[in-house]
Amino acid sequence: MLDAAVQALFIVLQPGHLAYLLVGVGVGLAVGVLPGLGGIVGMALLLPLTFTMDATAGLAMLIGVAAVITTSDTFVSVLIGVPGSAGSQATVVDGYAMAQKGEGARALSAAFLASMFGGIIGALALCLSLPVARGMVLSFASPELLMMSVMGLCMIGVLSGNAPLKGILAASLGLFLGTWGASNITAEYRYSFEMDYLFDGIPLVVLSLGLYAIPEFLDVLSRGGSIARKGLSVGSGWGEGARDVRRHWPLVVRHSLVGVGVGIVPGLGASIVDWLNYGLLVRTARDKSKFGSGDVRGVIAPESANNAKEGGALIPTLLFGVPGSAGMALLLSAMVVQGIQPGPRMLTDNLELIFALVWSLAIGNVVGTAVCFALSRPISRLALVPFSLLFPVVFTLIIVGAYQSTRHFGDLLALVACGILGWLMKRFGFPRAPLLIGFILSALVERNLWITLNRYGWDWLSRPGVLAIGVLTLLFLGYGLRAALRREKSA
Amino acid sequence: MTKRERLYHFAFLALIAAVLGYGLVTALDFFPGGRFFPVTATAIGLVCCAALGLHLLWGAESGAALDASTQPAEFSYAVLFFCAFGLYIAVVYATGFFPATALALLVFLRLYTRVGLVMTVCVTGATLGGTYLFGILLNISWPRGVLSSLV
Numbered sequence: 001m002l003d004a005a006v007q008a009l010f011i012v013l014q015p016g017h018l019a020y021l022l023v024g025v026g027v028g029l030a031v032g033v034l035p036g037l038g039g040i041v042g043m044a045l046l047l048p049l050t051f052t053m054d055a056t057a058g059l060a061m062l063i064g065v066a067a068v069i070t071t072s073d074t075f076v077s078v079l080i081g082v083p084g085s086a087g088s089q090a091t092v093v094d095g096y097a098m099a100q101k102g103e104g105a106r107a108l109s110a111a112f113l114a115s116m117f118g119g120i121i122g123a124l125a126l127c128l129s130l131p132v133a134r135g136m137v138l139s140f141a142s143p144e145l146l147m148m149s150v151m152g153l154c155m156i157g158v159l160s161g162n163a164p165l166k167g168i169l170a171a172s173l174g175l176f177l178g179t180w181g182a183s184n185i186t187a188e189y190r191y192s193f194e195m196d197y198l199f200d201g202i203p204l205v206v207l208s209l210g211l212y213a214i215p216e217f218l219d220v221l222s223r224g225g226s227i228a229r230k231g232l233s234v235g236s237g238w239g240e241g242a243r244d245v246r247r248h249w250p251l252v253v254r255h256s257l258v259g260v261g262v263g264i265v266p267g268l269g270a271s272i273v274d275w276l277n278y279g280l281l282v283r284t285a286r287d288k289s290k291f292g293s294g295d296v297r298g299v300i301a302p303e304s305a306n307n308a309k310e311g312g313a314l315i316p317t318l319l320f321g322v323p324g325s326a327g328m329a330l331l332l333s334a335m336v337v338q339g340i341q342p343g344p345r346m347l348t349d350n351l352e353l354i355f356a357l358v359w360s361l362a363i364g365n366v367v368g369t370a371v372c373f374a375l376s377r378p379i380s381r382l383a384l385v386p387f388s389l390l391f392p393v394v395f396t397l398i399i400v401g402a403y404q405s406t407r408h409f410g411d412l413l414a415l416v417a418c419g420i421l422g423w424l425m426k427r428f429g430f431p432r433a434p435l436l437i438g439f440i441l442s443a444l445v446e447r448n449l450w451i452t453l454n455r456y457g458w459d460w461l462s463r464p465g466v467l468a469i470g471v472l473t474l475l476f477l478g479y480g481l482r483a484a485l486r487r488e489k490s491a
Numbered sequence: 492m493t494k495r496e497r498l499y500h501f502a503f504l505a506l507i508a509a510v511l512g513y514g515l516v517t518a519l520d521f522f523p524g525g526r527f528f529p530v531t532a533t534a535i536g537l538v539c540c541a542a543l544g545l546h547l548l549w550g551a552e553s554g555a556a557l558d559a560s561t562q563p564a565e566f567s568y569a570v571l572f573f574c575a576f577g578l579y580i581a582v583v584y585a586t587g588f589f590p591a592t593a594l595a596l597l598v599f600l601r602l603y604t605r606v607g608l609v610m611t612v613c614v615t616g617a618t619l620g621g622t623y624l625f626g627i628l629l630n631i632s633w634p635r636g637v638l639s640s641l642v
Contacts (some may be wrong), residue, residue, distance in 0.1 A: 052631070165539055165546070172536035173507065176514050183614050186525035222568045229585065340603040388604035392596045392618040399583075399592070400622060400631060409631050412580045416573065423569055446528040 001131060001351065005096030009057055012363065019454040021360055025063020025368050031065075032072030036395075041216055042069065043330045044208040047398045048404030056353060058242060060330050060360040070306040071372055078299070079109045090274035094291065094298030095363060101294050108376060109241025110296050111303040112369045114252050118304035119365030121256035122263065122311020127358045129315055130347065133192030140344050143460035145320060146448035147469040149441050152322040153396070154473050162350040165428045171438035177202055185450050195411030202418070204333040205405045208420020210325070213398050215276025215426045218419075220387055244296045251297060252304045255281070259305030265476050270402020273309045274302035279486070317348050318354055321444060326433040328439045359376040500547055500564075508540040587636035593619060 011017060024046065031042035042065045052059030078095035091111060098107040140148075153171060180191040181201025192198040197375045245252060255277045281301040282291055291298055314331075316322045319344040323329035335342050340350055347354070402415040425432050452460050460466060492500075515533040518526055582591040593615055600611040626633065 049631070164545055169507065169536055169539035169543065172532050172539065173511070175532035176511065176529060176536060179532065180502065183521075183525040184557075185528075186522040188522055188525055190521060190525060190529065191514065218569060218572050221572070222565065273523065386604075388600065388606060388616060391599065391604075392614050393621075395596075396592060396618050396622050398635065399588070400626070403588075404633055406630060409584060409634060412583065412634065416576055419576070420573055423573075424503055427566075427569075428500055442528075449528065 001342070004351040005127070005355045005358075008352045009359050012060065012358050012359040013350070017057045018363075018450040019055075020053065021064045021364060023363050024061035025068050025371065028065035028068035028364075029072040029368060029371060030074075031070040040212045040326045040330070043327055044205065044213055045394075046403050047330050047334055048205050048401040049472065051337050051404055052333045053377030055340060058338065059331065059334060059353070059357060060364075061063075062334055063360040064333070064364045064368075066310050066327055067119055067307075067361050068368030068372075070303070070310075071112060071368045072117075072367070074108060074303065075110040075114070075376075078111065079104055086208050090278035093278065093481035094295050095294075097292065097294035098299070100249055100297065103237050103294065104378075106237030106244070107294075107296065109238045109373070110244045111241075111299050112246040112372045113242055114303040115307040116365050116369035117252050118256040118259060118307035118312065119368075120362050121253065121304075122260055122487050123258070123358045123362040123365070124311070125260040125308070126314050126361070126394060127355070130351075130354065133315070133319055133347075134368060135248060140320070142448045142451040142463065143463050144465040144469060145343065146445065146452050146460075147473075148316070148320045148322045150447065151469055151473040151476070152191060152316075152437060152441055153445070154477055163429055163431065167434045170425065170430050170432065171434040174435035174438025174440075175442045175445070177207070177435075178439045179446070184447055186256055190292040195410070197406070197414075200406070202439075203405030204439065206331075206402050206411050206414045207418050207439060208330055208333075209398055209402050210415050211422035211432045211436060212396075212421075214415070215423040217394060217398070218427050219426075221391065222388075227343040230292040231263045241296070245300060248257075248297055248300050249298050251281070253403070254300040254417070256271065256308035259308030262305070263309035263387040264315050264486055277301045277305040295420035298321070306410045307365065311358075314357065314361070318342050318345065318357070318468075323440055326436045330434050332440060341425055351441040390458045496640050497547055501544065504540050504544055504547070508537060508544075511536040548581065581635060583634050585638055588638040589619060589623075589631035591636070 002464040012021070012382060027042050031045075043062055046065060048063055050061060053061070074095065078099050095107045095111065098104065143260055178201070181189065181199055183190050189199055258277055258280065259273055262276060278301060280300060281297060282288060285291070285297065313328050316441075317332055319342075321332065323332045332342055340346075340353065367429040398415070399412070402411050405411050422432060425429075425435070456463075492563060500573040511533045514529060515537065517543070518533065520527070536630040568616065579591060579595050582594065585591075599615060601608065602607040625631065
């Protein structure tokens with residue numbers, strides 16, 4: 001295992017590989033600072049480009065985006081009080097209050113460093129989990145994998161905010177759309193409408209760009225002007241922020257570990273990680289008087305957790321093939337396109353790749369933080385660039401990206417159809433992540449269900465692994481729904 | 492929620508229900524092995540549609556998803572956007588990616604956002620030039636139009 005880790009480090013440090021990782025970091029920083037676009041859009045834009053690249057470099061590029069989104073979204077959260085992404089909502093509470101007091105740089109500095117350490121702890125957790133998980137994961141058969149997928153689907157209720165029924169409907173729509181094209185059970189084409197374009201089903205890239213990029217693009221365009229209307233003043237206190245992180249290092253470690261735990265559970269992810277950690281911080285702090293009015297601990301805790309979550313989220317994605325979030329679903333699809341089947345066999349067949357992703361995550365975090373520090377002033381001005389000037393680049397990337405899926409003209413038509421669906425879902429408050437996760441899990445669930453029922457009959461339900469995952473699912477579901485109810489109550 | 496908004500919600504739910512209903516009916520003709528999963532998925536979806544429909548009928552406020560927090564564009568604007576998008580794709584089909592995109596960007600920058608002519612040409616040129624170089628580096632292909640073969 002150590003050999004694989006060292007070899008992976010050499011691969012990651014190759015100039016070409018490092019350059020792609022930096023491209024991912026650059027795109028992550030750019031989209032992270034633009035509220036409304038977010039990490040999923042960034043990953044969806046880059047996903048088609050990875051198809052023609054070397055697998056490790058392509059995946060590193062996507063990891064580069066995932067690694068820094070929650071670092072760069074701090075700019076807008078702190079400076080203009082608008083959450084840059086779902087994972088930085090809690091940072092606004094104390095971060096924006098600090099910026100209003102002229103301590104914007106202190107808040108940013110603390111957030112960047114906390115994010116960096118959180119990201120490194122997340123990568124370390126992924127690395128350390130491998131020897132522990134190895135024995136367990138390799139003993140998994142199709143019933144356990146089926147149960148893991150069911151667990152991912154059950155957590156959709158948590159992903160759906162205040163609309164669990166809409167979430168289930170979106171997931172079932174995703175499962176249904178995932179059955180289009182050639183069946184992997186029987187020799188027939190399902191819902192292909194006699195169109196050769198649909199023989200392989202709807203391409204995931206087209207669906208993800210349509211669901212996420214087009215609606216956000218349309219909404220930002222309709223608002224007009226620049227993304228941020230107010231001036232962004234960074235203020236002072238860079239050194240003070242670094243000292244804050246050193247003073248509160250136990251907080252960084254504790255909340256990073258909680259972030260990893262949240263990331264491991266499919267479906268919890270970004271939607272609750274920041275609030276969960278902020279709530280934990282407030283409950284356990286001795287001095288609660290300054291929370292909400294600019295306490296640096298209120299920035300450190302959520303920022304450590306939301307970056308550490310990415311390392312945790314990679315564990316079920318790589319080892320079980322069950323993505324916990326829309327971002328991980330895109331990473332999973334990039335692996336499948338490259339001919340890499342995520343799941344237990346990753347530990348025997350692609351251990352080097354796993355370590356390459358661990359290193360990429362860690363390096364991406366360090367580089368992202370360094371860039372944020374070095375370019376804090378120009379980056380903070382990016383949100384003031386008129387969207388009309390960003391439109392050509394984003395628009396071209398969407399079109400070219402969608403067309404790389406199958407290089408068929410149908411990709412563009414499907415993009416419009418998925419864009420309309422995505423916008424309508426957003427317009428009527430339907431969560432889009434469950435649809436994407438349902439779509440990804442569709443083939444996995446159907447195949448494992450078929451194998452399980454044919455091989456084990458109904459006896460599979462009494463297997464110890466299945467029972468254990470079932471109990472865990474119920475526990476997480478109860479906990480997640482309780483957290484969602486609390487969030488609703490506090491809102 | 493206004494009456495009109497409720498009507499829109501119903502229309503969207505009816506559209507999803509129609510798609511899922513079609514999926515369910517079609518799935519009944521599949522081979523036994525490939526039938527179970529789509530039937531189950533569409534049936535669950537239809538039950539959810541019915542429950543959400545009843546929820547709306549009783550006048551209850553429907554919850555919103557976490558990722559639906561930003562203000563969506565107006566309906567008329569969205570219709571206009573998707574019509575323009577459709578028109579762009581028709582032009583791509585006819586002329587290919589580069590001429591259609593150049594035209595779309597020029598029209599957008601010059602007529603919609605009223606950017607100056609020099610800036611419009613620079614932004615369009617830089618975008619398409621960058622895309623072309625990027626495409627060569629990463630072996631990317633672009634949609635070719637029916638008229639592309641004539642050039």
